[in-house]
Amino acid sequence: MASAVHRLVVDIHTHVYLPRYASLLRQRATVPRILTHQDPSGKAEERLVILNDEPAEGRPVGSQYWDRTEKLNFMNKHDIDISVVSTANPWLDFLSPNEAQGMAAELNEDLEEYCMSAPILPDTTFRRIYGFGLVPLVPGAPVSSVVNAVHQIHALPHLRGIILGTQGLGKGLDDPALDPVWDAAEKSGLVVFIHPHYGVGGEQWVTHGNGHVLPLALGFPFETATAATRLILSGVLDRFPFLRLLLAHSGGALPALSSRLASCIMHDAQVANRLKHDARYYLGKLYYDAVAYGPEELGFLSEVVARAGRYESATGSTAPADRNVGSQRMLFGTDNPFFPPANGNAERWRSVTENTEAIEAVPGWTPDSRNGVFGANAISLFNLGGRA
Secondary structure (H helix, E strand, O other): OOOOOOOOOEEEEEEEOOHHHHHHHHOOOOOOEEEEEEOOOOOEEEEEEOOOOOOOOOEEOOHHHOOHHHHHHHHHHOOOOEEEEEEOOOOOOOOOHHHHHHHHHHHHHHHHHHHHOOOEOOOOOOEOEEEEEOOOOOOOOOHHHHHHHHHHHHHOOOEEEEEEOOOEOOOEOOOHHHHHHHHHHHHHOOEEEEOOOOOOOHHHOOOOOOOOHHHHHHHHHHHHHHHHHHHHHOOHHHHOOOOEEEEHHHHOOHHHHHHHHHHHHHOOHHHHOOOOOOHHHHHHHOEEEOOOOOHHHHHHHHHHHHHHHHHOOOOOOOOOOOHHHHHOOEEOOOOEOOOOOOOOOOOOOHHHHHHHHHHHHOOOOOHHHHHHHHHHHHHHHOOOOOOO
């Protein structure tokens, strides 16, 4: 584990299915669910199925998904000092509004206990684990119930953010009805983590024995990019300029398509007149996990984010983009407990080593920038030293 006087490593993209949530999934007969499956040797094991297009028997699931000791063991094994954990998809999307409201309140209390009873990082005031809470953002839910959940999360001292899928109340996150939710999140200072679940273009993915590779590799990043773009186009980031939005998987496809997006907006007067800035400006107002697996992708993202400042005014700027400036919006993540080692848990997880090595190898980043991405940026963004 890293020394408190050296680099702190904070994992902001790491998931948990709390026991109450796992129990709910075991009771279900349809996706999402946890079922009992017999392997070829006849041994019974639990399997998780959370997506309609994945194999019917799902993937192995065990205590690493809900046991905090397992989470701490994983952290210690990979030199991770602090984790900011979140319930993994599909959150509460499959519940009725009333069920979602009650389950969100209970799971937030459960997560507070999960975090609060975790150990303190030696020689610091930091808890080893903090969390993202859940809100009952499901089709048909009253907006007031979502706002109340934001207030509940803010009152729980070890919950420093909210994790959201992209469906909103059934009309996406750019639904004008959600403005009170964004207002509450902005005023609370909670970080809003936008994470994919449904993918896009599903009919294109399930072909020719490709398993779940295409939905995860392409469908998820395009879902994130679409949701974030809709927030930009709807003016949410103009109306709530201090909203702290964190995008999963390094922003998905959005950074690579940001200039094309800006050009398309420029040629559509109705949309262009709605926004206060060039579309690329807003990428500098967002935060991104560094779960991209390669230094080239991280370097490109940091340059795109740094370049965003050029577009604050209509005249723009030709100042060079400093990748170190862009890195200040990026934070380390592992996606644990998904993507475990193929040959057993004795190995270090490639999802950790690849993302760690990528951060270390980004051309042009200074040691301070790398330390920021590994942990210092998260300490600041989540106010881990105290409550604002």
